[in-house]
Amino acid sequence: MKDDLVSMDDIDIRRSNAITPDGVGIAYQMSGSGPALICGHAMGMDHSMYDRHRASFSQAHTMITFDQRGSGMSDHPPFEEGEHSAYTVERFGDDLKAVLDDAGVEKAMILGFSMGAVSALSFATRWPERVDKLILASAMASRLPQPIIDRARQVEDMLEQRGVKETHEFYFSGPLFGGLIEQESTREQIVRGGEQATAHGFKGCFRVTIDRPSLVEHLHVIDSPTLIMVGETDTHYLAEAELLEREIKGAKRVVMPGVGHAMCAQRPEQFESTVLEFIA
Incomplete structure (x- = not known):
């Protein structure tokens, strides 16, 4: 079945850049008007994973999307181990806060999918008074299960041996993503993510998603x-x-019946209607 994609040509998208406390530039996009809804994307992707939902989400809300540090058009700071790393749960929450601050939004509805849910939880547990409503999709606050961590180590080893583009595709071919790499619309997003990826950005986002403390x-x-x-x-x-x-x-x-981790790509209409009903 061919996916119905939304054209961005008829949607007024305002693009800007926020600066985090540690000096990282975070690219973000705004459309629509009304109560703010900010959306955090999955690991290895960027804000474009929400393109198909932009028309609907912008109808009665100010929709804000952003590229997490190490992803898309945002800065990809160097990766280093330890407490001074640019890639931590706290830094990811700081990215979200920097976008809201730069956009002049005091309180927002927050939608976080997978890695984006880590950012959402990091923000919501430190600034709960700034959260209007919270949507956590395919989210995990605990330490990840060992099978996922084991595959993560494979991915990190592959990153060293074969480079970021091949590693990126290998990551999305795993069982967690249920064949998304074979679907026309999602493959385009995955390929785009691989083309934009850098080794340090991919590794940094990977560590925050996989190797992080429990929340x-x-x-x-x-x-x-x-x-x-x-x-x-x-x-x-x-x-x-x-x-x-x-x-x-x-x-x-x-x-959501019959879907796995990547619900927003596997059942986009149901994902969208569920979100819209909640934020109405």
């Missing part, structure tokens, strides 16, 4: 309405969605 002990501070979205076949994330629902006061969990 579970901080979840109790979140007091905004929260939607947890998880795919029915996303084995490693189903139990995590239950944990998030338990730990975040008043959170609501939605299990």
